[in-house]
Amino acid sequence: MSHTTTTQSLKSLNTFGMPVVAGNYIPLTTVDSVAQILTPLLRSEKEVRVLGGGSNILFTRDVHCALVHPQFKEVRIISDTNTSVSVAVEAGFNWHQWVLHSIDQGWYGLENLSLIPGNVGAAPIQNIGAYGVEVKDCIASVTYYDFDTLSFKTITNSACEFGYRNSVFKQSLKNKILITEVVFELSKIPKVNTQYGAIQSQLEANAIATPSPKDVSNAVISIRQSKLPNPADIGNAGSFFKNPVLAKDQAQEILKNHPNAPNYPAGDHVKLAAGWLIEQCGWKGKTLGNVGVHNKQALVLVNHGKGSGQEIYNLSQQILESVASKFGITLEREVNIW
Ligand code: FAD
Ligand code: NAP
Numbered sequence: 001m002s003h004t005t006t007t008q009s010l011k012s013l014n015t016f017g018m019p020v021v022a023g024n025y026i027p028l029t030t031v032d033s034v035a036q037i038l039t040p041l042l043r044s045e046k047e048v049r050v051l052g053g054g055s056n057i058l059f060t061r062d063v064h065c066a067l068v069h070p071q072f073k074e075v076r077i078i079s080d081t082n083t084s085v086s087v088a089v090e091a092g093f094n095w096h097q098w099v100l101h102s103i104d105q106g107w108y109g110l111e112n113l114s115l116i117p118g119n120v121g122a123a124p125i126q127n128i129g130a131y132g133v134e135v136k137d138c139i140a141s142v143t144y145y146d147f148d149t150l151s152f153k154t155i156t157n158s159a160c161e162f163g164y165r166n167s168v169f170k171q172s173l174k175n176k177i178l179i180t181e182v183v184f185e186l187s188k189i190p191k192v193n194t195q196y197g198a199i200q201s202q203l204e205a206n207a208i209a210t211p212s213p214k215d216v217s218n219a220v221i222s223i224r225q226s227k228l229p230n231p232a233d234i235g236n237a238g239s240f241f242k243n244p245v246l247a248k249d250q251a252q253e254i255l256k257n258h259p260n261a262p263n264y265p266a267g268d269h270v271k272l273a274a275g276w277l278i279e280q281c282g283w284k285g286k287t288l289g290n291v292g293v294h295n296k297q298a299l300v301l302v303n304h305g306k307g308s309g310q311e312i313y314n315l316s317q318q319i320l321e322s323v324a325s326k327f328g329i330t331l332e333r334e335v336n337i338w
Contacts, residue, residue, distance in 0.1 A: 005023075005024050006024070006025050006026070007021060007022070007023055007024075007025065008021065008022045008025035008067075009021055010022055010025075010051075010054065010059060010063070013051065013054045013069075014054035014055075014057055014059055015053070015054055015055040015117055015231035015235060015236060015237055016057075016058060016059070016231075016235040016236060016237055016303050016307075016309070016312065017231070017235035017303055017305075018058070018059040018060075018235070018303070018307075018308065018309045020059040020061065020062045020063065020309070021062045021063070022051075022062070022063040022067040023062065023063065023064055024064075024065070024066045024067065025067050025069065026041075026066060026067065026068045026069065027068075027069045027071055028068055028069060028070045028071060028072065029071050029072060030072050031072050031090065031180050031181070034070070034145050034178060034180060035145060035150070035151075035152070037068070038068065038145060038147070038150075038178065039150050041066055042147050042150060043150075046065060046066055047065035047066070048065060048066045048067075048068060048147060048178075049063065049065055049066070049067050049068070049175060049338070050067075050068055050069075050070065050121075050175075050178050050179075051067055051068070051069045052070070052091070052118050052119040052121050052122035053094070053095070053117055053118035053119045053122065054118075055117035055118040055231065055237055055238065056118065056122065056126065056237055056238070056334070056335055056336055057237070057335065057336045057338055058237060058309050058312055058313060058335050058336070058337050058338065059309045059338050060308075060309035060310050060313055060337060060338065061309070061338070063338065068178065070090075070091040070092045070119070070121055070178065070179075070180070071092040072090040072091065072092045072180070073089075073090050073091075073092040073093040073094075073120075074089075074090045075087060075088070075089050075090070075093065075098075075101070076088045078183060081188075082188065083187065083188050083189055084185060084186065084187050084188055085105075085107050085185075085186050085188060086140060086183060086184070086185050086186075087102075087107065087183065087184050087186065088181050088182070088183045088184075089120045089181065089182055089183075089184065090120070090121075090180065090181050091119060091120055091121025091122075091178075091179050091180050091181060091182075092119055092120070092121065093119060093120045094118075094119060094120075095113075095116055095117065095118050095119055095120055095122075095123055095128075096114060096115050096116065096117070098110075098120055099111070099113055099114050099116075099217065100114070100217070102184070102186055103213055103214055103217055106188055107184075107186035107187070107188065108186055108187045108188070108189070108190055108191065108213045109133075109137065109138040109184075109185075109186045109187055110133075110135075110138060110184075110186070111133075111192065111213040111214070111216040111217040111220065112130055112131040112132060112133035112193055112196075112199075112216060112217075112220055113128060113129075113130055113131075113133055113135060113220075114217040114220045114221050114224075115220060115221050115224045115225070116128055116130060116238075117231065117238070120182055121178075121179040121180070121181075121182070122179075123135045123182060124136075124139060124142050124160060124162075124167055124169060124179065124182060125167060125169040125170055125179070126165045126166065126167070126170055126334065127160075127162045127163065127164070127165060127166060127167050128165075129164075129165060130220070131193070131195075131196040131198070131199055131220055132193050132195045132196050133193055134162070134164075136157065136160070136162035136167075138184050138185060138186055139157050139160065139162075139182060139183070139184060139185070140156065140157060140183040140184065140185040141154050141155060141156050141157065141182075141183045142154070142155055142160055142169075142179055142181075142182050142183075143179070143180050143181045143182075143183075144169075144173075144177040144178060144179045144180060145177060145178045145180060146176070146177055147176045147177060147178075148176060152180070155168075164242070164243075164245060164266065164271075165242050165334060190212055190213050191213075192211050192212070192213055192215075192216045193216070194211065194216060198223050199216060199219050199220065199223070202219040202222055202223055203215065203216075203219050206219070227296050227297060228294075228296075228297065228300065229294055229296075229300060229302055234302050234303070234304070235302060235303030235305075235307070236294065236300050236301065236302045236303065237301075237335045238300060238334075238335075239274070239275075239299040239300060239334055240299060240300065240301045240316055240319075240333060240334060240335050241274045241278075241299060241316075241319075241320075241331040241332060241333055241334055242274065242331070242332045242333075242334045243271050243272060243273055243274045244271070244272050244274060244277075244329050244331060244332075245266050245269045245270070245271045246269060246270050246271075246272065246329070247269060247270075248268065248269065248270055251263060251269075251270035251272065252270075254272070254327055254328070254329070258280070258327075261273075261276060261277075262276050272329070274299050274323075274331055275297055275298045275299035276298075277323050277326075277327055277329065277331070278293070278298040278299060278319055278323060278331075279298040280326065280327075281319070281322040281323055281326055282322075283298055283319055283322070284298040287304065288311070288315050288318075289307070289311055290303065290304050290305065290306045290307035290308070290311055291303055291304060291307035291311045291312050291315050292304060292315070293315070293319070301315060301316060301319075309337075309338075313337060316333060319331070320333075
């Protein structure tokens with residue numbers, strides 16, 4: 001199958017609102033079109049990149065390789081029992097709409113991941129997580145088209161090598177596959193996770209003593225709307241850096257000098273809050289030219305409207321250097337730099 005080469009502005013297709021252009025933009029409307037279009041494209045050895053909702057990419061320049069954009073969004077029930085359901089969701093389905101749909105159907109497990117931007121296809125890539133839940137807890141398998149073998153492959157949860165904001169798709173398979181569908185295993189028995197203090201406070205404020213999964217979803221939506229900049233109003237890609245997970249002795253050394261630093265057990269390691277570290281370096285609410293650091297959450301870098309990807313990148317570099325100099329910790333960027 002051939003496709004027409006289209007030049008496409010990506011300004012409305014990335015949440016930073018960077019006004020870059022893709023010279024060879026290819027929307028993929030069906031799963032069947034994936035192999036039909038990608039096989040000849042990859043045989044001619046052209047580089048291919050995949051765009052989802054554009055909420056975890058910083059574009060620093062125009063895109064010259066082929067940019068494919070999965071837009072297929074079917075939902076299929078694979079098995080259904082009294083206690084659980086297994087559902088395949090195609091890559092182009094909007095993540096938050098899928099979470100709301102699952103709760104409406106009485107399928108539970110994803111409530112804490114409400115209002116995360118982006119599409120289903122990208123969710124396994126950084127094992128999206130929020131408020132004590134990671135998507136890996138609900139994934140049975142992931143199907144992808146492999147750019148090397150030019151064939152489809154389905155791998156189970158354990159082969160995805162999920163970790164904290166990490167997976168095989170972010171490591172050895174990075175930019176070498178296109179995820180077509182994710183199979184979720186969800187519970188029909190309501191069980192909520194309210195371990196994060198912000199959720200508890202929100203539920204208490206609404207006098208909800210025994211929350212349903214829908215109550216937890218609503219609480220998460222309210223907290224996020226009050227704290228995070230809406231990309232429709234101010235360009236951003238959520239947390240720009242990952243929280244550092246340190247060996248216990250390194251963390252203890254830092255906590256000795258900074259006893260107020262928020263810290264959380266992470267297996268036999270300790271997780272520190274990157275936002276707090278950045279704030280201590282004086283960055284919260286700062287503006288540098290057209291870009292800056294959000295005034296309510298220092299982990300979020302923002303485009304004030306006319307910023308460029310390079311400006312955001314330069315700001316992130318300055319932040320990295322000041323955190324390294326003050327705390328001896330090298331932060332890792334969570335956002336994909338293109
Ligand atoms: P994109 O940004 O389009 O792509 C991200 C990467 O995945 C790119 O490398 C791209 O090539 C690749 N990719 C995308 N789709 C596919 C596919 N089908 N197959 C193969 N590769 C693909 N993240 C969290 O984990 N937790 C949060 O709470 C959270 N909150 C956020 C809040 C805001 C306001 C914003 C803007 C972002 C937030 N994020 C959060 C980050 C982001 O929403 C997630 O990482 C999301 O999963 C990215 O999805 P996307 O479809 O936009 O991916
Ligand atoms: P927050 O509640 O102010 O907490 C700050 C940090 O402390 C978070 O990053 C969180 O780690 C950690 N934390 C807080 N309570 C914890 C607990 N009980 N157990 C373990 N760790 C705890 O954070 P926030 O910025 O408002 O974000 C709220 C949630 O949404 C977080 O889970 C965050 O990851 C998620 N979020 C993610 C993005 C993104 O782009 N990745 C953007 C916005 C929000 P964790 O991050 O590991 O949870």
